[in-house]
Amino acid sequence: MKHDDKLLRAAQSRVVEAIARHTAYLHRAATAQSNEITEAVTKLGDQLAGLISERLEGLAPAELQAFAQGRYHTDRLKGLKKAIDRWGDELEATIYQLTLPGFEELAGHESEYARELLASSLEDADLPTAPAAAAAFSAAKSQPIMGQLLEELVADIPERTRRQVYSTIRQGIAEGQTSQQIVRALRGTRALNYKDGVLQTTRTAAERMVRTGRAHISNVSYEETYRALGVEEVVWSSQLDGRTTLICASRDGQRYEVGTDHPRPPAHYQCRSVLAPSFGGDIQGKRPYVRAFKPVGKIPKGKRPDDMIGQVSANTNYAKWFQRQPASFQREWLGDTRYKLYKQGDYTIDRFVDPTGRKLTLEELRQRDRETFRELFD
Template identity: 30%
Template sequence: MNEQYLNQTIRRIVYLESLKQSEINKLTPRIKAIDKLIKEQLLDDELTEMTIKSFNGVVTEIKQGVKAELVAYTDTVSVTLVDVAADSYAFEAKSIDSAFDGFKLASGIKVAEKAKVLEKIVNNTPLSVTGSEGKTVTDLFSELANNESNKYINHIKLARYEGKTNQQIVQMIRGTRKNGYKDGLMEVTARQAKTIVRTTVQHAAMQGKAEFASDNADIIKGEQWLSTIDGKTSSACRSLDLQIFELGKGPRPPLHHNCRSTILIVLKDEYAGRGNINKRASKDGLVANESYYSWLNKQPKDFQDDVLGETRGKLLRSGGLSADKFAQLQLDKNFKPLTLDEMRSREPMAFKKAGL
């Protein structure tokens, strides 16, 4: 594996995280617009004193207004996602061309000509994200607008039934000052939107990379999973780290919401060029090129237990399992995390050796 290619890919991960935050920042004016809408609709007559007809008019205005702001936001993000996919495709071509010698890319396709193809791929390719399996970007964006606008209306209807004042309803939606406005419906909306943006940006980047790999399948041997090495990495991503899969046959990020993992393209031996990876990035800087669990096995006990939980942490330290074997024991054939009981049934001696 090529060190230059790895370093370029890691820098790309950092750039992508910054891009996600940039897209999230665009949500702020939309949340402010929702806040203004709510205050304007609840400024005058108390909802508890309104006729049913008048009340229904107010909730319709609120529902349509909240939905319109979220649709406008996701429309903006949708344009960015296509750009991300196209840029990912172009980056992969430049990165491999820069890092490797001795071959020429099979694809002569211009990235601009790929934009329409990538738009369809990004929007229509189902995600394998846990909890949203099979849903597309279009589905996620539509659900955000519909679900969040309905949530506001349902809470307002209940509040009116319970006899709450308009001021209390506004506080319920905005949150309280003493809690930094983190306990209102708008904060829940913001969290939902941020999660979807982080996930869909990652999806778009991986689809661009996958399309590049497909166009150059004649020189590619497989795809290698690369996880971010820190304490926030999910169980599934930890266990997949550095595994190599046949092109198009293995899992692809995002595997879960807020996934930060990526894929390294593995070239056929005759194209592999020069150099070996000997360092990779972690939260503490460069570390030796090793899998997530090899790295974790060298971390302090408290950190291991914080990441894995006490039982799995003890199993890692005392179960007599290699890092690779421990990783294999974490997931089933569909790359879903195993429970402790399922792990015990597969490796009873490891649990016995660890005293568990």
């Protein structure tokens, strides 16, 4: 990508800040999608409770024992198994419907965002068009996420839930539980907002899958767009806060050649790291930090120290930023044992790496990005 050096330095400064804001908006947009799935799972949980309660009550003791042993030799046992499998199929269809179309839409949005970001920051309206949504989504589906393909990541939720439903019923029967006790184990109790049942595991896993899948799609879409527009290098950018993992902290600031094999976010489930375009040389501008271990919105304003939120040079990676933090923050982030090794100078952050709110819709995300572009690029 050939542009004047002065223009590239200015562009890099604005790109860093714009991507930092955009990543925060993406996290909120993921909440909207995961909440849709959560609500759907809750409704399906009500259906499951009804069919299990009704059909278990009608089984004879011998039939209950047969079900616990995985034998379905009577009409009633076959009917119960068919009803559970039908419910599992509906869960699978619902999760696919609420996941994959939104993922493809996001791929198109992120490709266009990356193109518009470069065009605005480089003041070059003649850049080639971004990859279409279908092309970006196809690329995302063909690249692994921590070893899993995207559709495998989605399929794992209903498959695991189906197994857990059968396991819970069989174990309940083996322990002599009543049908209502088994239903409570599956759905949870109203007193605890149904968070104490098997289906809460499904809701939690679905949220993790959505956030991880969206992070993967965003980063693949970015890199596909960078490649199409002639960007030669990307830089790994992690969040400067207490929720960042060791692996992302160790990779922060690392540069990679576009189109080559290299580590890519997400590095773990619900990863917030992103690949930003690098125009060569030091990264210019500022990047935000939050000296806290949970989102700012969950910390009362009266309990936020004046220096909890701020900015540092965009050329500051996580390791350099971490060195300047208070000992209390360092100890909590690393834990006592790692902190002792860190302070003794025996280990740097990368040595510790294990290799192994409010809803925001996509349209609201677009609006936030438009506001950012107007502010940064006028």
